[in-house]
Amino acid sequence: MSEPSYSLSNEQLLNVLALYQNGIAIHVGEDSVIEYANDSMIAIWGKDKSVIGKSLEDALPELKGQPFIDLFRKVWNEGITISGTDTPADLIVDGALQTYYFDFEYRAIKNNEGKTYCILHTATDVSARYLSQQREQNLAEEVSAINEELSASNEELIATNEELIESQHQQQKLYHELVEGDARFRSMVRQAPVGMCIIRADDLLIQEVNNAYLALVGKERAEFEHQTIWEAVPEAAASYAPVMNNVITTGVPFVAKEHYLTLVRNGQPEDVYIDFVYEPVKLYDGSVTAIMVLGIDVTEKVIARLNIEEAEERGRLAVEAAEIGTFDLNLKKRVMITSDRFNAIFGFNGPVKWETFASVIHPDDNTARLLAHDEAYKTGKLFYEARVIHPDESIHWIRVQGKVFFDADNKPERILGTLLDITQVHRLNQQKDDFISIASHELKTPITSLKASLQLLDRVKDNPTSPLFNKLIDQSNRSMQKISSLVEDLLNVNRTNESQLRLKKxxxxxxxxxxxxxxxxxxxxxxxxxxxxxxxxxxxxxxxxxxxxxxxxxxxxxxxxxxxxxxxxxxxxxxxxxxxxxxxxxxxxxxxxxxxxxxxxxxxxxxxxxxxxxxxxxxxxxxxxxxxxxxxxxxxxxxxxxxxxxxxxxxx
Missing domain, CATH: 3.30.565.10 (Histidine kinase-like ATPase, C-terminal domain)
Structure with a gap:
């Protein structure tokens, strides 16, 4: 006996879809309005059921600027299917914008006439899988890189060992000669006025060190006995071990001026500047048997110089950033030293005589300049603003400030000062004044007209059938429209100045x-x-x-x-x-x-x-x-x- 056929209702079908573990949603229209979304899709989006009935752009505004909204529109308009794997999407979940990865499909569902009536949207969050794959890939690359580094290090170690073996053979041949001169050499090292340390080339064992070198590195003599140089001064190994190895290999001295490094002196790290030399000590056949290190602490000298240079650089950058010209005027010799910017502000390509600079001051401002100098000789402060005439006849405004220095007899001897081009400031002030004048004039006309119309309207308000009534209303409207247009122009230009002109394309x-x-x-x-x-x-x-x-x-x-x-x-x-x-x-x-x-x-x-x-x-x-x-x-x-x-x- 056959079972009776049974059709699922729409509600039952939706309940079945709700049990689907991956995200599934149904969208309608070019704007992808969400008609249905199961719990998995809602969770993927990081939203709640309130998104049902909204367009995708309104429901998930963070998708703006991402390709998905355009892809939905393409599927709807072209009736196609678009899918992707490991596709990144930026979503706001739990209040934070984060990047997730999805396998997804947008499928156009069509009616019998081939017209799309909805889009079936499925999505699977594969972020954990994708990130795991990325970590595995990165780990594999790191392992490969480490293997390559280990291989290179092994080759270097092999080469170094071969060189050390060869050096030992040569050292044995000259052993007796070295013993004979060793005592004299050690005595010389101990008495040297600079820090000295003798290091055996083949194993970097310290052979001799004087007190000046111990004071330089802040160590006790016991810390150097029977130690290699990098055991005694491990903090310098990373930077200078390769340098010393190169000196041993090539036999070429290494000279360092004001090298910056950190030394552990008396148990405390200190930043220091050192002048030092790695001088190879060679045998008669040219082979390097030892390295003589000579070092001098120049920290105080370097810091003092750097402080001066830093102050000078700050001053120079400040002057350049402000586009300020500078001058040094010797009043007795009537000689002026000027910066390039000073010359340019006056319209010259290079330095000229003081009299030449003074000659281009606008005739109407020359008296004020002379009075400012007279006042400066009394107060010690120079300040004035004036116009200068460039070779092309253009007019520029300048501001001069300076300090007067006096000799032992209290007579003005020298002026150090700055020069600033304030042409743009004057021009902007003039523009502001002109604009206020024009805006006032332009607003005054329609306001006056509006005022007159309103006054006349007040007289005929009790007679609205008068022909003059409608005419006055029309005049008032035109005046109001003119005022609104002027105000709108002012608001629009302000928006463009403040980058508030937002475009809704x-x-x-x-x-x-x-x-x-x-x-x-x-x-x-x-x-x-x-x-x-x-x-x-x-x-x-x-x-x-x-x-x-x-x-x-x-x-x-x-x-x-x-x-x-x-x-x-x-x-x-x-x-x-x-x-x-x-x-x-x-x-x-x-x-x-x-x-x-x-x-x-x-x-x-x-x-x-x-x-x-x-x-x-x-x-x-x-x-x-x-x-x-x-x-x-x-x-x-x-x-x-x-x-x-x-x-x-x-x-x-």
């Missing part, structure tokens, strides 16, 4: 953006915005920021080409960029103005071209495009109209 159709931008211009019904070019082009950018750029450029065309009633918005595809141009048929722009059009506060600096606003619109537009990785510019000629353009990367 999306992919959008350029033509759609152009159709919806510049509504304030369209509503006037005077100017016609004509869109031309590639209507299918897309770009990956901050749509609001690009809209702002378009508004600035179109407003710029309306302002400076008011008779050009047709403004063309042209879209072009150039390799990996989209180029948007705003073209008018106005009077054009002089060539000498074009280079500075995108400078901040350009109007404040040059009213010859621009004559309204704060001069920030084009500057802000340039900053926005630069942060998108694009370029901005203008093509224009007098009488031929102007074309402002910019490029932005295409959609990814």
């Amino acid at each position: 999306t992919t959008f159709n350029v033509n759609d953006m152009l159709e919806s931008c510049c509504n304030d211009i369209r509503t006037v019904d005077k100017y016609k915005l004509i869109i031309q070019g590639d209507k299918e082009a897309k770009m990956h950018a901050d749509e609001h920021a690009i809209d702002q750029v378009m508004v600035n450029l179109v407003n710029n065309a309306v302002k400076y080409a008011p008779d050009s009633l047709e403004i063309f918005l042209i879209v072009e595809k150039l390799d990996n960029f989209v180029k948007i141009s705003v073209k008018d048929n106005g009077p054009g722009i002089p060539q000498d103005k074009i280079a500075r059009l995108f400078d901040r506060y350009y109007q404040a600096e040059n009213s010859g071209f621009q004559n309204a606003g704060l001069g920030l619109g084009l500057y802000i537009s340039a900053e926005i495009i630069k942060r998108h990785g694009g370029k901005i510019g203008v093509d224009s000629e007098l009488g031929g109209g102007s074309t402002f353009w910019f490029t932005v990367p295409v959609a990814e």
Whole structure:
């Protein structure tokens, strides 16, 4: 008798999936909205059930900048399967961002028509396996490296042993001659005024050491008797054993000046500087039988010199970092020694006479300079600010400070001082004053207009049907819009200065953006915005920021080409960029103005071209495009109209 067929309900199927030990989840839509995730997947993500119903980007914001969200989108759009093994992913688990490794699969589940209706997402945390493999691999590499080092060390030891054996044979031949001169040599060592230590070459056994050497290394004589040199001074072995071996091998002396090392003197480590020599003592056949070490402690001398050099270097770096010029003026000989920076600030390529420096002081400031010197001869302090005229006729501001030194008769003899170029400070102060003046003027006009409109409205408030009522409201709105525009320019330029211009990039159709931008211009019904070019082009950018750029450029065309009633918005595809141009048929722009059009506060600096606003619109537009990785510019000629353009990367 056959069993009746039985179909599992959706809830039963989900309960079965929940028992699956590895992570499994079901996502829907291009944004990978999480429709289902079993407990294992929730644990892998380090989240809770609240992620159900959220997009993957909202549920796991730490995935931004990682490839997984784009991979989900690709699987959904292309109906494919993507999998990976030992794939790293940075996830926030227990409040900490950590790197985990997974075997995963994103599989598109399609209906009968072949359209993807969900993505089956499986994942297995293989971090322990992956890290274990890495540790095993690293351990294998370390073992291999150690084996190679051991092999090399064995070869060196073999070579050294062979040399020692050969040296011993030669030593036996000359033994009798060495015995005869040994007494005289030992006596010379003991009486030497510098530290001396004689070391046998074949086994590095200490043969003789004088008291000066014992004092140098801070040891007792008993610590040197019947010891090798590195047994007696083990702290120096790592650095100098190879050097001594090389002297024994080559027979070439080693001379060290102010070598830094740490010696254990009287049981305490001390950092010292030593002048020493490893001098090979040779037999008649040139073989090295011993090493004579001569050493002098020069620690105090070196520390004193280093302190002086450090102080000088700190002073030099401070002066260079501040771009300060320095001078030494001998008032009696009328000779001045100057630094390169001092000469450059005055506009000279090299040192010149004191009188030459004084001759380039601006005539209007020379009296103040002379008065400052007269005051300095009384107080000992020199200070003044003045303008200097460079050979190219450019004007630069300088600040001079100095100290006067007097001779035994209390007469001024010498001035040591510094020179600072403060041209930029004066220029910025002037820009600030100009900007405040322009901002005040530009805000005053719409505020005055708004005030007048409100006063008139107050008079007719009891008669809202008056024709004047609607007209005054329109005037008030226009004044308020002007004030808002000026304030927005100020806020935008402040954001760009403080690197607060955050971009929220999306992919959008350029033509759609152009159709919806510049509504304030369209509503006037005077100017016609004509869109031309590639209507299918897309770009990956901050749509609001690009809209702002378009508004600035179109407003710029309306302002400076008011008779050009047709403004063309042209879209072009150039390799990996989209180029948007705003073209008018106005009077054009002089060539000498074009280079500075995108400078901040350009109007404040040059009213010859621009004559309204704060001069920030084009500057802000340039900053926005630069942060998108694009370029901005203008093509224009007098009488031929102007074309402002910019490029932005295409959609990814």
